Amino acid sequence: xxxxxxxxxxxxxxxVLPDGTLSIDALSGSASHDIAGDLQLYxxxxxxxxxxxRLSVHQIPLQAIAAATVTAKIRTDLLPTxxxxxxxxxxxxxxxxxxxxxxxxxxxxxxxxWHTQMPSKNSFKPKPLRGST
Numbered sequence: 001x002x003x004x005x006x007x008x009x010x011x012x013x014x015x016v017l018p019d020g021t022l023s024i025d026a027l028s029g030s031a032s033h034d035i036a037g038d039l040q041l042y043x044x045x046x047x048x049x050x051x052x053x054r055l056s057v058h059q060i061p062l063q064a065i066a067a068a069t070v071t072a073k074i075r076t077d078l079l080p081t082x083x084x085x086x087x088x089x090x091x092x093x094x095x096x097x098x099x100x101x102x103x104x105x106x107x108x109x110x111x112x113x114w115h116t117q118m119p120s121k122n123s124f125k126p127k128p129l130r131g132s133t
Contacts, residue, residue: 002072003110021034024043024044065097068095071094071095
């Protein structure tokens with residue numbers, strides 16, 4: 001989910017941050033960046049909701065989960081781009097769900113290209129129709 005289609009608005013937040021490590025607590029829905037500090041990210045709440053739903057479906061009490069984290073090392077300097085408009089994110093992601101008996105670990109490396117949602121200064125602007133304001 002972190003590097004999936006629901007990340008769009010969050011990539012805009014991450015695009016202005018320096019390279020670093022993003023940490024998400026999927027139990028509380030909180031997120032932080034090792035340099036920028038606490039962040040408000042849509043995906044953090046989505047992960048918390050998804051986890052709560054999956055636990056409910058499988059009838060696992062929330063108290064059985066000691067920790068549920070997603071940690072992403074993010075680099076944006078591997079491909080040179082016009083940083084104000086395009087950022088190529090290189091994500092090294094590790095997820096962990098920890099119970100009293102066991103830890104479940106997942107890993108993913110993925111590249112995700114983000115294009116700004118702000119129109120550029122040179123973008124097409126249609127002329128207003130005659131008689132309109």
